Amino acid sequence: MGTRYLLGGRVCWQPFSSLAQNSDLVILTHENKLLCNLWAQYRLAGPRVALWGHGANLQGSSTSWRERFKRRTALQADWWFGYTELSRALILGNGFPAGRITVVDNAIDTLTLRKQCEAVLPEQLSAWRRQLGSAGNRIGVFLGSLYGEKRIDFLLDAASKIRARVPDFELVIVGTGPESGKVEAFCATNAWARYLGPLIGEQKAQVLALAHVMLNPGLVGLGILDSFVCQVPLVTTDCGLHSPEIAYLENGRNGAMTRDVMAEYVDVVVSLLVDGEYRAQLVAGCAASASRYTIDNMAHRFADGIMECLARPVHRSVS
Template identity: 55%
Template structure:
């Protein structure tokens, strides 16, 4: 009889579908049964239109209280005869506390960043979270950035598995590899982009992306590299800033929100990806389409920033406009170095995949099942 491993998500998003399908396959191959359970998000989260359904998973009754700050999701029904339960570390998930602190007959693992990256470490909420973080048999951290955050709560370092968080990039890779030079030339012509060097910003337009820093840097780059152009792809609350900038500079192009092959064509057209602000999972786009990322040590990044290897698959400059411009121009005007970084991107793109993430998760499950209970 297969050992039953229960994984709970407060809500299901479309970008997790490929991961859970891959994880289910990994578990089956190892003689384990994956039982996936999830609920629904808050009213605000449901308005994002990023929710998804998995036919073989269990739907949990979900209720929110106190303006969405407390979530009630009873798990008892899915935990019957389980060998292991994997839950998220969120203060709002009050039902999780029972499974962590009560004498339950199964292993309990936590999954998360290890801390609220935007929270105040001295607040009672974060102190409570650090206390609760120790009540587990195992920890699954998103990236290597998570490991020290988990360990500083007092959790044993040898019971932490780093997943290397990823989204499905298989289709993007397939599209990128199928693009022909003529298709690329036609796309650039349709966007009224010249044949020179192109920097691309791809993401949401909001404050943490530091668009004004980007605009100033791009202007300085254009003044020193006359054939440099900038393409801005995305949407968000600061969209008007982008439109105004592009309207004033003929070398700057607003691409709007692009998806599918158009998004891949935009990336394939670019020489470098410019994002001086917050970098998250978008770094995987950089890797798959072999466009080195240039960012700064601005202190705003998501855990996935650890995937960036300066000088290998991208660059991280100091948080200084002159340094950012100087290093960007040096890279743009050095074809050999650019090609080397493109190869670095390709290598990283093959490493950070949902398949490898699922394999890391399954490895962690097997290791957890073999050890005693530190709780």
């Protein structure tokens, strides 16, 4: 019997017992809908069982039955591979032992983007400026999907307030999604704002090379790596929506996080636009973080965690 999705995709039956029986270690993503995980966690006596995940649904309600169930099953493992240090805190909060957690520092391959950023030529930037009709050097860029958790309304309101204080500020929005119409309408009535739709590869790198600051007052995830690799400091808010990778942001060192207060957000962005020393400090932090959060480093941490897990006795109880 193969994989089957039930109840409109809310649960998944993915039998893997024949593959797991003779294994030394089974690593499972920690998701409520994966029913066969429960068999491995509670009944599989041979291999060690490790969980991989965020540590919680960071966009969910901590009091929901789904999250209560998830916190319980999080304890039934021999090892945990957490995405980031934020994940470690969540896993520890469930009562899982600290000595059985590996933080992998979740990443994607950023080498290509790094090379594309390094290869950007002055004439390419000039061509983009002509295309955008850009007159200033203070450009803020939003890069990502356009949906509710990104808080596009906050972004556009903040951009207007920044423009009122920094007359040559310009906004460039890259991405697509359900709220793209809202962005198009805003740009149609504000000549200093441009919507480019989705960009990838060299075009994405070139637009980021134009930018002075990256704006995202809503959910931040792996996109923070774009900020680091292209050395464009990110400014976000403590909005309670972020993915685990927000743990990589060190406020005042490689980016900035304000309280979820419009005036504070605008103040910090304006400071970055007008204070060259402050921006240089964050750019240097971005460069250092780009070297730390790489897929190679993630793979090394993952491999080390596997070896540590195999060297330790079984932790979970099996009935």
